[in-house]
Structures are given as structure tokens and as C-alpha cells.
Amino acid sequence: MIWIKEVSKSFIQGDESIHALTNISLHVKRGECVVLKGSSGSGKSTLLSLIAGLMQPSQGEVRVDGKEISKLPEHFSAALRRQKIGFIFQKYHLIAHLSALENIMTPLIPENLSLHVLESKAKAVMEQCGIAHKAKMRINRLSGGEQQRVAIARSLINDPLIILADEPTANLDEKLSHELIATLEKLKQKGVTLLIATHDPLFFDLGFVDQIIEIHNGELIV
Numbered sequence: 001m002i003w004i005k006e007v008s009k010s011f012i013q014g015d016e017s018i019h020a021l022t023n024i025s026l027h028v029k030r031g032e033c034v035v036l037k038g039s040s041g042s043g044k045s046t047l048l049s050l051i052a053g054l055m056q057p058s059q060g061e062v063r064v065d066g067k068e069i070s071k072l073p074e075h076f077s078a079a080l081r082r083q084k085i086g087f088i089f090q091k092y093h094l095i096a097h098l099s100a101l102e103n104i105m106t107p108l109i110p111e112n113l114s115l116h117v118l119e120s121k122a123k124a125v126m127e128q129c130g131i132a133h134k135a136k137m138r139i140n141r142l143s144g145g146e147q148q149r150v151a152i153a154r155s156l157i158n159d160p161l162i163i164l165a166d167e168p169t170a171n172l173d174e175k176l177s178h179e180l181i182a183t184l185e186k187l188k189q190k191g192v193t194l195l196i197a198t199h200d201p202l203f204f205d206l207g208f209v210d211q212i213i214e215i216h217n218g219e220l221i222v
């Protein structure tokens with residue numbers, strides 16, 4: 001489902017080049033759950049962004065469901081993302097002045113669905129994430145953990161084949177973290193492919209995780 005072949009990513013900053021990822025190869029099979037662990041700055045978010053086609057690798061290939069997302073023009077990578085990928089961003093990227101419900105509906109706006117269908121889909125994922133009671137609240141009135149649950153609900157609205165989760169429990173207490181893990185386990189049972197970047201030890205001893213991969217200074221440890 002996710003094929004990464006000899007991928008490197010560097011960022012140029014001034015006259016300095018930052019090597020965020022070096023020669024990464026990785027295969028996540030359809031329906032697998034993979035945990036990517038590594039300390040801060042090791043390259044986890046960069047790797048997830050490359051898989052989602054949100055940035056291009058400096059070298060190498062990234063394939064998602066058979067398509068080379070790293071080579072697609074923005075219009076097509078956006079469509080692939082919208083149809084197949086749910087992304088839980090580390091920094092949420094929610095729209096502060098919109099309500100929770102409106103934020104959750106945004107990924108489906110280009111699909112031209114009726115407002116009624118959009119709302120019922122949004123309400124279903126809000127229920128699933130335990131945030132339905134905050135549907136009408138503006139994002140900037142919600143707590144960090146509530147915003148995180150809105151971000152998780154938004155990632156599920158397109159019924160994705162793949163979920164890329166970047167530190168999904170960073171702002172959740174232990175009870176909510178366990179609820180999130182239960183939601184992820186149910187998605188895995190439905191056949192969703194999961195890649196979770198985290199340093200939360202709760203993820204390191206779960207029965208439904210197929211692989212734990214460690215990244216250090218932009219390189220996978222084998």
C-alpha cells in the first residue's frame with residue numbers, strides 16, 4: 001500500500017543544507033498497522049508529509065496504492081489524498097474561526113456533496129471520536145485535546161484507505177489516548193492501513209501493531 005524506495009529529503013536554509021531523511025526504504029502492506037518511533041527532529045513528520053504528497057523527496061520514490069505520489073502534479077496528489085488518505089497533523093491545521101463541524105466537513109467540499117450528506121458524515125465521525133457535543137463550537141474555544149479529536153474526526157471523513165497519524169495522542173490524557181487507540185484498532189479491523197508516528201510508549205506494546213520501526217537522525221534503524 002505504501003512503498004518508499006531510497007528516499008532522501010534535504011531542506012536548504014540559507015547556505016546550509018539540513019538532511020531530514022537519508023536513504024529510507026519502507027513497505028507498509030495493505031491493512032497493516034506500523035508505528036514509527038523516534039525522538040524529536042528525527043524526521044517522522046517529514047516522512048509522513050512525503051507519503052501524503054505534501055512535499056516532494058529530494059531523491060527516491062514514494063508510491064501510494066500503486067501511484068507514484070512523489071511525481072504527481074499538485075492537482076492529482078490532492079485528489080489522491082482526498083480519496084485515499086486521512087492525515088492527522090501534529091499541529092492540527094484547523095481553521096480557528098470555523099466550528100468543529102465545519103472544520104470536519106472541509107476535506108469533502110471539493111466533492112460537491114449536498115450539505116445534508118456532508119453534515120451526516122461529519123456527525124458520524126464526530127460520534128466516533130467522542131466530540132459530537134462540541135459540533136457548533138468555534139475551534140479557538142476548544143481545549144487542546146478537543147481540537148485533537150476534531151482533527152482526528154476530520155481525517156476520517158473521507159473513509160480513507162490509509163491513515164497517517166502524526167503524534168495523535170500528544171494532547172490527550174491517558175483515558176482519551178486509550179479511546180483513540182481503540183478507534184485506531186477498529187479502523188485496522190475494517191482493513192484501513194495505519195502509519196502512526198509517535199514517541200508515546202502506549203503504542204509500543206499493542207497487539208494490533210504489526211511493525212515498530214525506529215528512525216534516528218533521518219535514518220531507519222534496522
Ligand SMILES: Nc1ncnc2c1ncn2[C@@H]1O[C@H](COP(=O)(O)OP(=O)(O)OP(=O)(O)O)[C@@H](O)[C@H]1O
Pocket residue numbers: 011012013018019020038039040041042043044045046047090
Ligand atoms: N520546512 C523545513 N525547513 C527546514 N528544516 C526542516 C523543515 N521541516 C523539517 N525540518 C528539519 O528536518 C528535521 C526533521 O524534522 P521533523 O519535523 O520531520 O522531525 P520529527 O521527528 O517529526 O520531530 P518531532 O517529534 O519534534 O515532531 C529537523 O531537523 C527539522 O528542523
Ligand SMILES: [Mg+2]
Pocket residue numbers: 044045046090166
Ligand atoms: Mg513531528
